Amino acid sequence: MVKDYPGTPQHQALLQAIVAYYANDPRIQAIVLFGSLARGNWDRYSDLDLDVLIGDDVVVNVSEELTRLCNSFASLGERAALIIPDGDDEADIVLESLMELSIRYHPLRSTSPNIVDDMLVLTGRIDETAIKAAGNANRHASEDTFDALLDRCVRYAVETKVALQRGRLWSAIDFLHRMRALVMELYSRTHDGVRPLQFFQATADAELQSHLAATVPSYDLSSITKSLERFLDFLEHDLDRLTQGQMQLRENQRQLLKQVQLNPGVGNANENR
16 A cells, blocks of 8 residues: 655645545445556646446446545645546546546456556555456457457558548548557557557657658648558558567458559548538
8 A cells, every 4th residue: 555645746635635535435445546647657747547446236426426526625625627427437537727537436357457557556455466467357358359450440541541532531530540549559559558549659669650640631632641641651561560570461451451542532622411
């Protein structure tokens, strides 16, 4: 358990308040901090990312729970401006001070593998070893295979071409964005990372980041077309380095991308309504 909380005085005060709020709550088995505050590379803009482990039979209404929790921050001069549920078990909070928190309530068995590499148990009856074991047990339960991720990326390249043929520029931009997210996930997964965007930003070499950045378009037909061409080039020439030699384009994928490249078939620049 932690005696000295990480972060700025504001971070520390909020963490202390959360631990104190749940100190005698029989529903709560552990409070876990993860992200930059747990890793030690935080700055004053860092969010508070927390998992609150609850009993197997405990049901939490996240909106009501977090409203009560945030009301307890009044003595700190903090007040919730926004509480934004994300599914049934977690929510994001924006305080009036602009400090942000993300809190998830779940039983031990539902621990995400994404927290185990940089977690810090603030308090609780469950130790770090048990929490990490539960998270690691879920590591591959819902993850796509590498091949499936690459298949989806190739499919989105086709969808980008179709969107351009239809003159749907925003759709094309969105598909390119999805392709970048998949590429970052491939990088993260093949380098044993978590939180793909942050991991790619922190660890990918400058040349790789520059090549991927070149696929970001503006709202312009020629810019989007050029971005798609650059993405096809990226998949052809950078995939091996991106995945540490673990992935190469299969022949069926290569043939699809050739069709995209040889027949861009762009239409007009107006979205269909």
